[in-house]
Amino acid sequence: MTLLQDLRDSARHSKAFLLGLGILLVCGYLASGFYSVKPNQRGVVKRLGHVILDNVKPGMHYRLPWPVDAIQTLPATEIKTLSVSFGGTQNESGSDAALVTGDMNLLVVTLRLQYLIAEPGLFGTSLADPIGMLDQVAKHQAILQLSAMPVDEALTTGRQRIQRQIKSSLQRELSRLESGIQLSSVQLQTLAPPRKIAAAFSAVNTAREDRRRLVREAEGDRDRRLIKARAEGESILQAAQARASEAREIAQGDAERFLAVWQEYRHAKEITAYRVYLETLESVLPRVKMLVADPHAEQRPDTQGSSPPGSFLQQTEVQRK
Amino acid sequence: MTRKLMVAGALVVVLYLIGTSLLVVDDSEIVLVTRFGEPVREISTGGLALKWPDPIESAVRLDKRLHLVQADSSEFLTRDNKNLVAAAFVLWEISDPQRFVESVKQRAAAESRLVDLASSELGVAISQHEMTDFFATAPAENRIGEILSGVTQRCNHTAQDNFGIKVVDVRLRRLGFPEETVRSIYNRMQVEREKIAKKYRAEGEEQAARLRAMTDKEVREVLAGAYRKAQITKGEAEAKAIKIYADAFGKDPEFFKLVRTLDAYKSFFDDKTTLILSADSPLFRFLESPPKVAP
Numbered sequence: 338m339t340l341l342q343d344l345r346d347s348a349r350h351s352k353a354f355l356l357g358l359g360i361l362l363v364c365g366y367l368a369s370g371f372y373s374v375k376p377n378q379r380g381v382v383k384r385l386g387h388v389i390l391d392n393v394k395p396g397m398h399y400r401l402p403w404p405v406d407a408i409q410t411l412p413a414t415e416i417k418t419l420s421v422s423f424g425g426t427q428n429e430s431g432s433d434a435a436l437v438t439g440d441m442n443l444l445v446v447t448l449r450l451q452y453l454i455a456e457p458g459l460f461g462t463s464l465a466d467p468i469g470m471l472d473q474v475a476k477h478q479a480i481l482q483l484s485a486m487p488v489d490e491a492l493t494t495g496r497q498r499i500q501r502q503i504k505s506s507l508q509r510e511l512s513r514l515e516s517g518i519q520l521s522s523v524q525l526q527t528l529a530p531p532r533k534i535a536a537a538f539s540a541v542n543t544a545r546e547d548r549r550r551l552v553r554e555a556e557g558d559r560d561r562r563l564i565k566a567r568a569e570g571e572s573i574l575q576a577a578q579a580r581a582s583e584a585r586e587i588a589q590g591d592a593e594r595f596l597a598v599w600q601e602y603r604h605a606k607e608i609t610a611y612r613v614y615l616e617t618l619e620s621v622l623p624r625v626k627m628l629v630a631d632p633h634a635e636q637r638p639d640t641q642g643s644s645p646p647g648s649f650l651q652q653t654e655v656q657r658k
Numbered sequence: 659m660t661r662k663l664m665v666a667g668a669l670v671v672v673l674y675l676i677g678t679s680l681l682v683v684d685d686s687e688i689v690l691v692t693r694f695g696e697p698v699r700e701i702s703t704g705g706l707a708l709k710w711p712d713p714i715e716s717a718v719r720l721d722k723r724l725h726l727v728q729a730d731s732s733e734f735l736t737r738d739n740k741n742l743v744a745a746a747f748v749l750w751e752i753s754d755p756q757r758f759v760e761s762v763k764q765r766a767a768a769e770s771r772l773v774d775l776a777s778s779e780l781g782v783a784i785s786q787h788e789m790t791d792f793f794a795t796a797p798a799e800n801r802i803g804e805i806l807s808g809v810t811q812r813c814n815h816t817a818q819d820n821f822g823i824k825v826v827d828v829r830l831r832r833l834g835f836p837e838e839t840v841r842s843i844y845n846r847m848q849v850e851r852e853k854i855a856k857k858y859r860a861e862g863e864e865q866a867a868r869l870r871a872m873t874d875k876e877v878r879e880v881l882a883g884a885y886r887k888a889q890i891t892k893g894e895a896e897a898k899a900i901k902i903y904a905d906a907f908g909k910d911p912e913f914f915k916l917v918r919t920l921d922a923y924k925s926f927f928d929d930k931t932t933l934i935l936s937a938d939s940p941l942f943r944f945l946e947s948p949p950k951v952a953p
Contacts (some may be wrong), residue, residue, distance in 0.1 A: 351790045383684070385705050385706045388704065404682075405890050428821065431902050434661075434832060434834060437834055438793070438945070439796075441843060443843060461686070462686050463686075466726055467723060473728070473829065477661055477747075484794070484800055485794055486797075486883075488793045489854075491751050514724060530847070532669050534847050537848045538851055540852070540864075543855070544857075545858050547858065548861050550862070551867045552869070555866035558869075559872070569880075570880045573884040574887050577891045581685060581894065584768040585895050585899055587757075587899070589902055590903070599909060599910055614916070617922070621924055621927045622933070624928055624929050625927050626933065627934075627935060628933065629937050631933070631937040632938055
């Protein structure tokens with residue numbers, strides 16, 4: 338009984354100390370209800386297992402101490418990334434897990450999902466494994482989208498549509514399943530033919546480039562030739578106009594000269610005509626070889642033996658000037 | 659002393675009773691309360707709950723959240739005898755805790771049953787559809803969603819009845835082909851691509867040729883048009899010239915003939931010309947007889 342005695346004695350002597358200790362313990366217990374939520378976090382408070390606060394903002398807060406209230410903080414505002422990929426690697430069954438398009442071609446696909454926990458109260462409460470579910474549901478959506486689209490569309494114009502559709506239907510699924518997750522973006526990080534036949538696909542791209550190049554060249558050629566033709570046409574036209582105005586001017590000139598001469602001629606017709614005639618002969622005849630034949634030669638005796646019998650009586654060669 | 663011991667004993671009993679009759683139920687749980695092993699009620703809302711102390715009533719805690727279980731890939735045959743490799747995943751939750759506890763008890767057991775169920779239902783569904791129901795180039799023709807909702811419904815029906823499980827979704831996490839098929843698809847894709855590449859080149863050549871022909875035509879049109887305009891211009895000018903000449907020369911045709919003829923002589927006689935003139939020509943009139951001048 339000495340132990341009890343001792344305890345009783347010491348308790349009696351240090352009553353104030355024990356009281357102080359007791360108060361301190363109680364205060365400490367009550368103070369354990371303070372908690373802080375960091376800026377990138379949101380808190381969920383459960384009282385006896387039931388969620389009473391599902392979106393506690395950053396800062397200092399108070400809850401009832403354990404075992405009544407429990408606090409769980411989640412990095413809710415942080416945008417997280419999840420990659421979902423198909424193909425590229427060998428999967429468990431040994432065959433290439435590339436996605437199949439609507440026209441039964443294979444494509445290697447990697448989706449990059451960005452999401453945040455928009456409703457911390459739901460996250461983890463209604464789904465056992467929200468992230469695992471996000472991964473799987475995204476896979477399902479990708480399968481659905483790709484299997485309804487031909488490969489050429491998927492690789493070109495369909496890309497945006499695939500992203501958009503996956504995002505909207507995936508978000509719908511996540512909301513329906515009460516995951517508390519909000520998608521901020523869905524990107525097709527990879528959307529490509531499998532490596533084994535990538536060369537054939539890039540050959541198609543080259544061919545498409547070639548097609549464009551051929552047409553561009555033909556267009557360039559066409560422009561050049563049309564410009565040249567137009568220039569040529571223009572010069573033909575200019576030449577014709579030149580010729581036309583020339584012809585007009587010449588005609589005008591000739592006419593005016595004629596009229597001028599004619600004005601004078603009218604006053605002395607006979608003389609002028611004769612003069613003009615002779616002047617012409619003067620300029621013409623000195624250049625030509627001239628034979629003068631006598632129309633009456635056959636009636637006359639031959640005066641020149643050396644001449645051949647014929648119509649020539651005289652042969653005059655007019656010297657050149 | 660005995661009094662104190664009795665107080666201590668009573669305290670222990672009270673604590674025990676409190677400990678076992680107060681029940682903290684989490685929001686993610688569902689609690690099945692059994693009385694002497696027989697299920698009597700379910701507590702599905704989170705918070706504090708009461709039950710009779712332990713030997714009388716005991717609590718079985720179950721996870722009421724939605725769970726996901728993945729099935730392995732396996733090969734299936736479509737109605738048109740094509741091989742498909744598919745793998746499903748199942749989203750499920752406990753709908754009837756009592757039946758769940760009675761039939762499967764553990765989550766792992768439940769999941770392995772669900773996987774088997776989903777795979778076999780999927781197999782049945784695939785065998786009732788053709789390849790083109792799974793792969794179509796237009797979204798409207800693709801029936802995967804429809805097929806899977808049928809599978810979900812049938813799985814749900816069986817699971818509800820047998821395991822107290824609600825199957826929320828049966829979905830695909832993989833849909834592809836067995837390896838041999840993949841190989842032949844690669845070959846086909848290769849050939850298709852080559853064909854497409856050839857087509858593009860041929861199209862390019864065709865378009866280029868068409869452009870060239872069109873250019874030829876247009877060039878000729880431009881030149882012909884220019885020629886036409888040139889001729890018209892020239893014609894108009896010539897007409898005008900003719901009119902100018904006619905107006906002028908028409909005033910005295912005789913004089914015109916004279917002048918013009920004389921002009922012509924100038925141009926068509928040159929040093930290679932030999933003229934034979936008659937001695938009677940008036941040109942030589944004064945050669946033989948001198949002019950008689952009037953006195």
